[in-house]
Amino acid sequence: MPSHIARAYAERLKSGVLTADPAQKGAVDALTRLEKDLGKRGLFGGVGEVKGLYLWGPPGRGKSILMDLFFAHAPEPRKTRAHFHAFMARIHDLIRQWREGDRKARQAVFGTHRGDDPIEPVAALIASEARLLCFDELQVTDIADAMILGRLFDGLFERKVVVCITSNRAPDALYKDGINRQLFLPFIERLKERCQVLELTGARDWRLDRIRASRVWYDPGRQEGGETGARREGFEALWEALRGDMPECPAHLAVLGRDVVIERTAGGLARATFAELCEAPLGPQDYLAIAGRFHTLFLDGVPLITPDNRHSARRFVTLIDALYEAKTRLVALAAGAPEQLYPAGDGAFEFERTVSRLNEMSSQSWLEQAEHKD
Known part of the structure; x- marks a missing residue:
């Protein structure tokens, strides 16, 4: 047969x-x-x-x-x-x-x-x-x-x-x-x-190959023509390529006695919106749990953050720190380049370190290091 x-x-x-x-x-x-x-x-x-x-x-x-x-x-x-x-x-x-x-x-x-x-x-x-x-x-x-x-x-x-x-x-x-x-x-x-x-050994790393053929930061300046639809299409295509036939399901993370739910996950992939992770009352331990559980986070809807939304900017900084230290890859659909996200407001100077980390996390050398994460 x-x-x-x-x-x-x-x-x-x-x-x-x-x-x-x-x-x-x-x-x-x-x-x-x-x-x-x-x-x-x-x-x-x-x-x-x-x-x-x-x-x-x-x-x-x-x-x-x-x-x-x-x-x-x-x-x-x-x-x-x-x-x-x-x-x-x-x-x-x-x-x-x-x-x-x-x-x-x-x-x-x-x-x-x-x-x-x-x-x-x-x-x-x-x-x-x-x-x-x-x-x-x-x-x-x-x-x-x-x-x-x-x-x-x-x-x-x-x-x-x-x-x-x-x-x-x-x-x-x-x-x-x-x-x-x-x-x-x-x-x-x-x-x-x-x-x-x-x-299963071998030199080929198909996930990294997919990333190299695409990109991990989608913003108007880095997409030909800058159209929102084109950026969305690339972001979605990479999610589907990495997810393959894996079904999506919620993941429950136990953090300090609380149940933190990521609604869209597939194996070691997680997907969430900026609002879900950075406008909700989450803290460092939540972000560490997310970074430790997944090898790649797709973050949708990263806005240009205004000075009156400094709490979201601070949570975003904490999230990126957790991802960076855990070598968890970030794929983002954003309204602008990292330098444009939070140029002014309380904590804008400290945000410059996050800009530097975001640019580093988009580099081929960093992505290759991140691939060695269990």
């Missing part, structure tokens, strides 16, 4: 949507193997155990694009694709619901109410929803996640759930130097037992 993912990959190469990269062939072959294994049925129609895939390598090598193709064509109707942070946020919420729920509430969500341990009913619920779980950008930095993952995945694997994972880190490097890491090691071993581990 021909491979659907191999055919879809070949079609994208032929159409020019993707550029041939020899380093991706091994990944396509591994995904083809997984696609075929998922389609097999036993003698009496049942399903056996299927070895998943853990695909890792540097950022920008096409792991998420290949995951998108695989998920779209995987012959398994019960499948879920999620960024790993979003998946774990849901797991923590389900654990909270079990612990806080009474008998009736537990029964309504989980189909059972017995027991004190939330991990088993949570694993059973996830397994009832999907036989195939596709996780993008797995990384573990939180001790709460680290302590949950081993038992959770044991429960999923016992129920024959298959995982396909992308990560910037090899399994043995997950939660490196983390607190009580020895308790996390069994999870790593189980991952390696239940998944084919494949490194």
